[in-house]
Amino acid sequence: MSLIDNYNSVSSRLSAAYELGKSAGTAKTEPVLIAVSKTHPASDIQELYDAGVRVFGENKVQELCEKEEILPKDIEWHLIGHLQRNKVKYIVGKVALIHSVDSLRLAEEISKEAGKAGVTCDILLEVNVAEEESKFGISTAETEELARQISVLPGVRIRGLMTIAPFVENPEENRVYFRKLRELSVDIAGKNIDNVYMDVLSMGMTGDFEVAAQEGATFVRVGTAIFGQRSYPV
Numbered sequence: 001m002s003l004i005d006n007y008n009s010v011s012s013r014l015s016a017a018y019e020l021g022k023s024a025g026t027a028k029t030e031p032v033l034i035a036v037s038k039t040h041p042a043s044d045i046q047e048l049y050d051a052g053v054r055v056f057g058e059n060k061v062q063e064l065c066e067k068e069e070i071l072p073k074d075i076e077w078h079l080i081g082h083l084q085r086n087k088v089k090y091i092v093g094k095v096a097l098i099h100s101v102d103s104l105r106l107a108e109e110i111s112k113e114a115g116k117a118g119v120t121c122d123i124l125l126e127v128n129v130a131e132e133e134s135k136f137g138i139s140t141a142e143t144e145e146l147a148r149q150i151s152v153l154p155g156v157r158i159r160g161l162m163t164i165a166p167f168v169e170n171p172e173e174n175r176v177y178f179r180k181l182r183e184l185s186v187d188i189a190g191k192n193i194d195n196v197y198m199d200v201l202s203m204g205m206t207g208d209f210e211v212a213a214q215e216g217a218t219f220v221r222v223g224t225a226i227f228g229q230r231s232y233p234v
């Protein structure tokens with residue numbers, strides 16, 4: 001199977017899952033598939049690009065910047081991994097969306113760099129819905145308050161929420177977390193906070209993207225099912 005065959009197969013599974021969610025009333029817009037290219041060479045990205053794919057995700061700032069530099073300029077890059085404040089300056093203006101904001105201090109840094117660059121930076125709040133110790137992200141209880149604090153910062157626009165669900169054998173086990181994230185997003189949207197949009201839900205990876213799509217994901221982040229196993233863990 002070529003990379004584009006893999007991509008197309010994920011893409012059709014995604015559409016089918018979305019149709020189920022639409023019938024169930026839990027999904028409203030067809031999710032966008034982010035091809036998560038971390039650890040894989042730029043040549044793999046180019047191969048998919050040549051077949052028409054434009055939306056890619058990376059979890060490390062340096063790797064994203066190195067690839068961005070040499071690949072076509074109309075690629076839409078998503079930063080999906082944990083972001084340190086001292087790296088913000090390298091990616092503001094380069095990425096379409098930062099999926100992993102989990103503190104006011106980080107958002108303030110993004111605001112500062114967005115101001116310098118004269119851009120508005122779209123972000124998601126990363127929520128550790130399952131409350132796993134090992135994961136980054138804020139708790140569901142903290143989310144509204146953080147959204148309110150960030151909403152007043154210039155140059156930053158909260159578009160929605162992101163979660164990384166637990167690693168499980170049976171993806172159905174994660175349905176409860178995807179549902180919780182959607183409910184939280186509906187809840188916060190209902191508060192009508194200025195400058196907080198809640199039209200984006202980033203959830204679902206190789207093992208569970210179909211369940212996430214059924215539960216209303218607007219972005220799914222899929223690496224392994226497209227590019228194959230990563231040769232080293234990240």
Ligand SMILES: *Cc1c(COP(=O)(O)O)cnc(C)c1O
Nearest residue numbers: 036059080205206221222223224
């Ligand atoms: C690596 C990664 C993914 C993709 O994981 P796969 O299981 O390979 O699909 C998705 N989201 C984040 C934040 C990641 O770091």
